[in-house]
Amino acid sequence: MLMESSSSWKGIERDVAMHINLSTGAILSLVLPLAALELILIIVALIDLIRREPGRVNGSKVVWALIIVLIGTIGPICYFILGRKE
Amino acid sequence: MTIHTFWPMLKKEFYEQYRTYRTLIATIILLLLGLSAPIITKLTPELLKSLGGGITVILPPQTSTDALNAYLKNMTQLPALILILLAMGCIADERTHGTAVTVLTKPVPRTVFVLAKFVSYALLFLTATMLAAAGDYFYTYQFFSALPPGPFVLLNLALLIFYLLTLALTLLASVLFRNAVAAGGVAFAGFLVLSILPGLNSTIAHALPSVLFSPQRVTQLLAGTASLGDIVQPLLTGFGLTLALVMIACFVFQRQEL
Numbered sequence: 001m002l003m004e005s006s007s008s009w010k011g012i013e014r015d016v017a018m019h020i021n022l023s024t025g026a027i028l029s030l031v032l033p034l035a036a037l038e039l040i041l042i043i044v045a046l047i048d049l050i051r052r053e054p055g056r057v058n059g060s061k062v063v064w065a066l067i068i069v070l071i072g073t074i075g076p077i078c079y080f081i082l083g084r085k086e
Numbered sequence: 087m088t089i090h091t092f093w094p095m096l097k098k099e100f101y102e103q104y105r106t107y108r109t110l111i112a113t114i115i116l117l118l119l120g121l122s123a124p125i126i127t128k129l130t131p132e133l134l135k136s137l138g139g140g141i142t143v144i145l146p147p148q149t150s151t152d153a154l155n156a157y158l159k160n161m162t163q164l165p166a167l168i169l170i171l172l173a174m175g176c177i178a179d180e181r182t183h184g185t186a187v188t189v190l191t192k193p194v195p196r197t198v199f200v201l202a203k204f205v206s207y208a209l210l211f212l213t214a215t216m217l218a219a220a221g222d223y224f225y226t227y228q229f230f231s232a233l234p235p236g237p238f239v240l241l242n243l244a245l246l247i248f249y250l251l252t253l254a255l256t257l258l259a260s261v262l263f264r265n266a267v268a269a270g271g272v273a274f275a276g277f278l279v280l281s282i283l284p285g286l287n288s289t290i291a292h293a294l295p296s297v298l299f300s301p302q303r304v305t306q307l308l309a310g311t312a313s314l315g316d317i318v319q320p321l322l323t324g325f326g327l328t329l330a331l332v333m334i335a336c337f338v339f340q341r342q343e344l
Contacts, residue, residue: 030125033221034118041114044107073118080107081171 045076056085099206112214120218123157124225150230158299166252170273173256175266197336211249237307244298247324254331261335295324
């Protein structure tokens with residue numbers, strides 16, 4: 001289930017587009033709300049990371065940026081919980 | 087407990103949740119899981135067909151019951167872990183950083199301090215669960231058929247009690263340990279015990295709220311064949327355990343050195 005929830009929506013969208021006879025509009029209506037939610041999470045995490053002084057981040061800012069961008073939904077959550085010195 | 091001290095404390099907790107992105111995390115994760123359940127249920131047969139590689143996979147047509155089972159499976163795993171991660175430091179960190187002393191030297195009873203934390207997280211997860219449920223209900227209706235509202239609301243109530251029990255466990259662990267990670271570890275262990283126990287003993291299995299999430303019980307609920315006792319007992323047990331754990335947390339915290 002962790003895999004299911006953390007899997008990349010972009011990947012699902014590509015698989016759907018390649019193999020299912022649905023119109024582009026139908027695919028977008030399926031995936032867009034999910035992609036939008038994930039995007040909000042990524043953008044908010046990145047803005048917080050950029051504004052934050054390096055001393056108030058656990059570890060390297062570059063590594064956290066990569067984690068946020070590359071690891072789907074879990075990346076930003078890991079950053080919010082583990083990456084920030086509150 | 088005076089209401090005059092409780093409201094400012096609750097307001098402080100909400101503000102802290104907002105500033106630390108806890109509100110955002112809980113809402114988005116639960117919404118994602120709620121929305122994705124009917125979508126993934128709808129797409130599963132097509133995806134299996136496309137990924138089969140010559141192997142024929144025969145699946146019965148997916149129904150709204152399958153979507154509901156996927157929703158319950160989604161909502162009972164990751165959200166509980168997220169809840170533990172978000173709440174594990176709620177008291178432990180305040181004690182370690184010394185902020186608890188600052189707050190409690192003002193005329194704030196310790197019980198109010200603990201209860202404000204519990205209520206704020208409970209309301210956060212109530213709101214997030216309601217949003218996720220609304221999204222799931224809408225998508226299930228669009229892709230399959232409308233779920234009967236009564237059993238759906240009841241299952242979401244059971245979900246909420248399941249979260250409250252996990253939260254109470256985390257709160258108690260956060261009172262017992264000064265280290266947030268240790269508190270999180272103990273809360274997770276407690277969560278695992280609560281998840282494993284129903285598999286070991288059928289009496290316990292019928293008493294805990296998680297029994298309502300099993301596919302058999304969901305089918306019974308949707309068909310209206312589940313007895314009132316089968317529904318009420320797990321909800322009451324979950325609520326009672328939550329209440330007991332919160333009371334223990336308040337009791338222990340009142341006797342602790344900060």
